[in-house]
Amino acid sequence: MILDVNALLAGHFIEPDTYAVKRPHGHNDWLVMFTLEGSGFVKQHGIDRICNKGDIILLAPGTPHHYGTMKSQTWQFVWAHFPSIITETNLLPQEDQVFLTIENDSLQERIYTAFARILADSRERGEYWFELCCSSLREILLIMAQKSIRKMDPRIEEVLHLLSQQMREQIRLEDLAQTVGLSPSRLSHLFKESTGYSIIDTLNRMRIQQAVMMLAHTGRSASDVCYDVGFQNYNHFTNQFRKWQGMTPSMFMKNPR
Template sequence: MILNTNGLFAGHFLEPDSYFMKRPHGRDDWLLMFTLEGAGFVNYHGVQQICKKGALILLTPGTPHDYGTMKNHTWQFVWVHFPSTLTETNLLPQEGQLFVNIENESIQERIHLAFARILADSRERGEYWFELCCSSLREIILMMAQKSLRKIDPRIEEVLRLLSQQMREEIRLDSLAQTVGLSPSRLSHLFKASTGYSIIDTLNRMRIQQAVMMLADTGRSASEVCYDVGFQNYNHFTNQFRKWQGMTPSMFMKNLRQ
């Protein structure tokens, strides 16, 4: 456990099935917990949440709660208590708790790394360590809020992540489908139902959004930006730019100059 005088302290526990913590009056700070392996439970106001790998739970100050391991299970989890000074994010629940189950392994790893940075910065106590901890904590809370607002199949979340990471590359539907364990036809149907767009439309929209930022801020020409964002044909780039922006790249640049 890491304890400090700024009201932020964190830890990484691996507990046997006899572990139990009871707080009938809650605490005067926030508690954020993330399950890495095994199984535990959290009770609050008579509601029980089972916490397995990927479970992320946030308890508000003053919430009576208890938590512990499930019978015949160990529970490995990371946690952080933090002060109410972080509520300026406007993403924290007003009362009770917020619980989300992170099924996407890439997002699980990102959250785990953010917790690891909190623990490391707390230990090192370098310059601005508290601000660095708060930055990592905000990252987790933002991902938690995003997950709670956008209910989407974790396989589609993974495809969206892959599209954003591989935007400049040639994308193959069969390869994406194999990665997430679906047939190409099933993936296409599920993706469109979840996002409202086809995979190719989503990819092209990402590319054009990036192109708009580059044209506005980098001083690069439209022909350079075309290849920077992954298009191999300038005419195709122009057509897609008109589709998503309602004007050609040259018209967009003219408007910027004016």
């Protein structure tokens, strides 16, 4: 399946062990490939890189490369060719190749979902379909840029994702630790070492950030917002709001930033 979207080409391939592509002079655009299942290889500058599930590779225009499937392996991957003009240049690396392993399951799913939107929007060709494709591609590049800058343990990334998704719920350290396969004490130490904050401080900060947006834009009362973001006690909410914002909720509502 190949989708021609003018300046953007994208596809979802499931290839047998006879599949190979050789471009001794590279291509005239950028190429990003994300492995979903199986194994493949990418050879560039004489270096072989094995692509397994969660591996994503970005090749610059004009970069000679050779890629294909491994012996006795099927390679399932999504890919996109795109010109540099469709995104900010600061998202595109100076190197001619970037190879990253996305170990976090949530980030893998997010990248795949972005590729799936590119394919779907290309097929449907609704209003602003090309802009939607570019937006999804930009999301992929932003995740790659973030991953390149922040070398964080994937277990801590998973905990951060869980905190953001379950912010309104009562979260237990023991449950988080079990989910990522660590003891509660080890998780607490590794989380603080990686982020600079404790888990409870990070959760409260997320809640207060959400509360700030709700107070500024929804017209809801502070007491309603307190429970909406996951606090069970208004006094605790007020104390945490002062800690992270330097003022009480009532002061903020009188002079929102």
